[in-house]
Amino acid sequence: MRIAVVGAGLGGVAAAVGLHRMGHEITLYERATELREAGTGVVIMPNGIRALDAIGSADFIRGRTMPAVNGGLRDWRGRPLLITDAAQAQREVGATVVVRRAELHRALRVGLPAESVRTATPVDRLDPTPTEVTVISDGHPTMTADAVIVADGISSRLRAQLFPTHPGLRRTGRMDLRGMLPTPPGLDVTSLLASIMLDRRSGAMFGLFPLGDNDLYWFTDSKSSQNQPTPAEARRQLLSLTADWHPAVPTLIEATPPTDIYVDPIACLAEPLPTLALGRIALLGDAAHAMTPDLGQGASQAFEDAAALTRHLSTATPPDVPQRFLHYDAERRPRTTRLMLASSRQSHLTTQTGPAAWLRDALLRAIPRGLATRRLAAMWQA
Numbered sequence: 092m093r094i095a096v097v098g099a100g101l102g103g104v105a106a107a108v109g110l111h112r113m114g115h116e117i118t119l120y121e122r123a124t125e126l127r128e129a130g131t132g133v134v135i136m137p138n139g140i141r142a143l144d145a146i147g148s149a150d151f152i153r154g155r156t157m158p159a160v161n162g163g164l165r166d167w168r169g170r171p172l173l174i175t176d177a178a179q180a181q182r183e184v185g186a187t188v189v190v191r192r193a194e195l196h197r198a199l200r201v202g203l204p205a206e207s208v209r210t211a212t213p214v215d216r217l218d219p220t221p222t223e224v225t226v227i228s229d230g231h232p233t234m235t236a237d238a239v240i241v242a243d244g245i246s247s248r249l250r251a252q253l254f255p256t257h258p259g260l261r262r263t264g265r266m267d268l269r270g271m272l273p274t275p276p277g278l279d280v281t282s283l284l285a286s287i288m289l290d291r292r293s294g295a296m297f298g299l300f301p302l303g304d305n306d307l308y309w310f311t312d313s314k315s316s317q318n319q320p321t322p323a324e325a326r327r328q329l330l331s332l333t334a335d336w337h338p339a340v341p342t343l344i345e346a347t348p349p350t351d352i353y354v355d356p357i358a359c360l361a362e363p364l365p366t367l368a369l370g371r372i373a374l375l376g377d378a379a380h381a382m383t384p385d386l387g388q389g390a391s392q393a394f395e396d397a398a399a400l401t402r403h404l405s406t407a408t409p410p411d412v413p414q415r416f417l418h419y420d421a422e423r424r425p426r427t428t429r430l431m432l433a434s435s436r437q438s439h440l441t442t443q444t445g446p447a448a449w450l451r452d453a454l455l456r457a458i459p460r461g462l463a464t465r466r467l468a469a470m471w472q473a
Contacts, residue, residue, distance in 0.1 A: 095226050095236040097239065097240065098378065104196065107203055108199060118226075120209050131271040137184045139392075140185060142394035152188045160301075163285075165289070166452065174460055187285075189300045214228050215230065217252070224239045224372060241374045247377070263359065263438065264315060267312055268313075291449060294313070294444045319354065323349040330345060375393060375397065380430075386433060386434045399422055400419055
């Protein structure tokens with residue numbers, strides 16, 4: 092079949108590679124002038140690794156599993172709130188991997204022929220009929236496809252076209268900073284790895300994960316001002332906010348050059364889409380179910396989408412597409428909707444301040460480690 096994939100982020104590339112390996116004729120559209128993935132690190136949960144394995148794209152991450160450190164939630168000084176037994180969770184459902192986004196993107200797209208990729212080709216709209224979909228770029232038809240997969244990201248233009256009455260994105264009023272750097276000499280962060288630190292005074296958060304043998308990946312969540320700051324301004328604000336946190340936190344932020352810090356306003360879909368499939372068109376990843384980053388499932392859910400689409404279309408012929416996409420929707424939408432809602436609840440929990448945050452911390456400390464570990468393992472199940 093002729094299949095168009097719109098958007099060459101991690102999820103779009105994974106879907107394109109998986110479907111190409113199934114023998115379909117793939118055209119991957121990307122509005123940028125080259126295939127690349129900007130950013131720092133990405134955490135891939137065990138369910139995401141299994142999804143990549145299902146489409147034959149897990150070779151790059153084999154042997155890169157994160158050490159089984161006991162992470163979880165801590166207060167801003169690094170004291171435990173809710174700690175999980177990562178070794179037990181990994182034994183039950185598998186390991187977590189933290190890799191550089193750019194390296195993972197390069198590894199995924201190795202499996203896609205160069206002639207299948209059209210860069211500098213923004214897709215303006217899709218014109219579907221019962222038997223095919225015409226892909227329109229710069230006002231002109233570029234191909235007719237038997238199926239189209241929309242993977243054009245959180246600000247998807249095509250989603251807005253396909254669902255004109257949907258409210259679209261909701262800004263949370265919060266900001267995400269991400270950085271990556273070699274571990275500073277003499278700095279011991281072992282006790283903080285795979286942990287999220289919460290400040291009940293400001294509602295801010297700081298997460299830290301190991302990346303490879305010596306590098307670290309950190310990210311934050313804090314209130315945002317009306318205007319998005321530059322990386323240098325955001326770094327200064329964050330250093331002021333975390334001045335009395337565990338000493339490793341301001342040390343890591345200060346050691347990360349502004350040019351290596353990414354700043355993004357946090358947003359999610361205001362409500363779940365009514366369907367992930369419309370005739371011969373299906374949506375994937377953030378275009379389909381953009382959620383807050385609080386559960387770290389964004390990339391893993393995109394990979395699950397890609398694996399499901401690959402499986403449902405593996406033996407499909409053109410007349411089969413609408414029904415196969417309905418099966419995809421029935422499989423994926425309940426799970427992604429649950430995770431969207433769970434991510435929003437987690438965001439509400441971790442950004443509490445005042446008396447509510449004091450109560451939260453007390454309740455978290457009272458949860459048995461075994462129960463917390465089982466809940467973590469359940470989320471990692473595909």
